[in-house]
Amino acid sequence: MPESDVVAARREYAKHLRIELAGPTQDGDTPGHIEWAVKSNNHVPNAPQPINLGSATPRKRDGRFFIS
Known part of the structure; x- marks a missing residue:
């Protein structure tokens, strides 16, 4: 997963949970x-x-993350 996708997914998931990210x-x-x-x-x-x-x-x- 590319770095930019990780950041976008984290923000979208926080929005889904109605959590405000800060800092x-x-x-x-x-x-x-x-x-x-x-x-x-x-x-x-x-x-x-x-x-x-x-x-x-x-x-x-x-620039991509993997997990195995």
């Missing part, structure tokens, strides 16, 4: 939350404060 993390033009998950998950050796994604592995390549 650079919630309503930023880049998907910082997914960038962080790609860099800080349980599959990254020595990741500081890794998040456990189980067997799912997130990746970013050429």
Whole structure:
């Protein structure tokens, strides 16, 4: 999924839930939350404060996000 699609989908989902997004993390033009998950998950050796994604592995390549 391209970065721009992630941001648009996040905004549309928040609208659907009637949630107002605010600030650079919630309503930023880049998907910082997914960038962080790609860099800080349980599959990254020595990741500081890794998040456990189980067997799912997130990746970013050429401006697109993938999960396998």
